[in-house]
Amino acid sequence: NYLGNWINERGTIETQIESIKKKVEGMIKGVCKIGKEELVGKLSTEARLLMYEKTVVPGVIYNLECWTEISEKSMKRLENIQTKILKRLLKLPQSTPSLGKLKETGIWTIERRIEYQRLMLYQSMVTSEDERLGKQIIIDQKKQGKRSWYKETKIKARRLGIDLEDAERLKKKEWKKMIKQKIEKDLNEEAEKKEQGARKTRHQRGQEYG
Numbered sequence: 001n002y003l004g005n006w007i008n009e010r011g012t013i014e015t016q017i018e019s020i021k022k023k024v025e026g027m028i029k030g031v032c033k034i035g036k037e038e039l040v041g042k043l044s045t046e047a048r049l050l051m052y053e054k055t056v057v058p059g060v061i062y063n064l065e066c067w068t069e070i071s072e073k074s075m076k077r078l079e080n081i082q083t084k085i086l087k088r089l090l091k092l093p094q095s096t097p098s099l100g101k102l103k104e105t106g107i108w109t110i111e112r113r114i115e116y117q118r119l120m121l122y123q124s125m126v127t128s129e130d131e132r133l134g135k136q137i138i139i140d141q142k143k144q145g146k147r148s149w150y151k152e153t154k155i156k157a158r159r160l161g162i163d164l165e166d167a168e169r170l171k172k173k174e175w176k177k178m179i180k181q182k183i184e185k186d187l188n189e190e191a192e193k194k195e196q197g198a199r200k201t202r203h204q205r206g207q208e209y210g
Contacts, residue, residue, distance in 0.1 A: 013074045065114050
């Protein structure tokens with residue numbers, strides 16, 4: 001365990017994911033208990049989602065923005081953790097499409113949450129005093145061509161249409177607002193593509209059996 005992160009002998013995030021799964025289980029039971037309809041009335045769903053955002057999410061993504069890179073397999077496991085949690089909180093069948101439900105509730109994917117935290121951390125480091133270790137690391141990584149936390153952050157920012165140079169120019173509030181807008185736009189576009197694909201599949205099946 002290093003600074004709250006569990007690192008296995010292969011240097012991957014898998015051990016931390018197992019730790020997250022165990023920790024979250026207790027949190028979810030607490031959210032379901034406090035958010036019962038008989039206790040909070042008709043707003044029980046909203047109450048459970050709010051508690052999820054404020055208490056469970058921070059435990060799931062804690063320090064994950066510090067990892068240089070999270071594999072596709074590990075990210076999928078993290079997304080599955082969130083999907084299963086939300087379906088329990090919303091009392092939905094496990095077969096319910098996850099991306100559509102996330103869009104409906106306004107909840108971000110785990111990957112986008114981590115990207116948001118990562119970009120906010122980046123601004124915090126590059127706008128800090130020159131002698132701060134974090135800033136020195138970024139300056140050093142900018143000079144190197146090899147894989148690094150800075151390089152991966154730049155790739156993720158570019159994919160969202162964000163220029164990292166703006167992190168030094170914009171105030172924290174402006175930077176935060178821009179990142180949120182870019183992520184929400186990306187999530188909406190991704191959900192729309194999924195829906196278009198689903199409609200196309202349903203249409204093709206209809207023709208086959210029509």
